[in-house]
Amino acid sequence: MQKTDYSIIAQTYNNRYKEDYLPNIEKLLEQIIIKNEYKAVLEAGCGTGKWIKSFKELNLKVFGLDYSKEMLKIFKKEDSNAQIINADACGIPLKSDSVDLIFCVNAIHHFPDKKKFIAECKRTLKQNGTIAVFGVDPHIDNEWYVYDYFENVYKNDLMRFVSVDLIKTFLNEAGFNEINLSIAEKVFNERIGDEVFNDPFLIKNHSSQLANLSEQEYENGIEKIKTQINNNPNTVFKTSINFYIVSAKK
Secondary structure, eight states, X not given: OOOOOHHHHHHHHGGGGGSOOOHHXXXXXXXXXXXXXXXXXXXXXXXXXXXXXXXXXGOOEEEEEESOHHHHHHHHHHOSSSEEEESOTTSOOSOTTOEEEEXXXXXXXXSSOHHHHHHXXXXXXXXXXXXXXXXXXXXXXXXXXXXXXXXXXXXXXHHHSOOHHHHHHHHHHHTOEEEEEEXXXXXXXXXXXXXXXXXXXXXXGGSHHHHTSOHHHHHHHHHHHHHHHHHOTTOEEEEEEEEEEEEEEO
């Protein structure tokens, strides 16, 4: 499988947030922080800092960790208060028992060793600290038109994305408590005909699924969509996907 090259994606990545993108995840994170009176927070796979930047009013000590230097450069330009860490999430360069909350949003599938990442979270979290993993699970939900028109994208996602059940298993094996699974956000939309080209996630570098395709593979998928619209201008392009949260306490 091709590894997503975020040095290419970085400059246009934030365009995906021009729509009201996953507002419930932001609310859930704030609830976790406020309810537990957490003071030190780490986001693994923070990218350009979209989620961390939403905590500015909470007076937190914030760490943003990502493997992509280009993504972190954009983050640093927009938020100089966060402590930015360029590292692999499977080896968190922080002291043991030093962080109250570790979370990742749609990022764990990029980590080379998911089980090791969760073990690192166990080490790094303080007692009663929380891990929160947000993401989709194509093993459960596959109603996304992109899977229908771009060859091998769904098959690749089944290999790339760890299932929520396996995340729960890793948390249990690492010794976490209060392991919970719930739906954090429901994403549903239907675009009719040419409206599909207004979808920001249809742009090649706005999702890892399409970014991982060659230019020819991507163009082939776009041509399939255009042909379908030509044959039936009222074709419905549907997205119905859940974002899950798997959380646990140390």
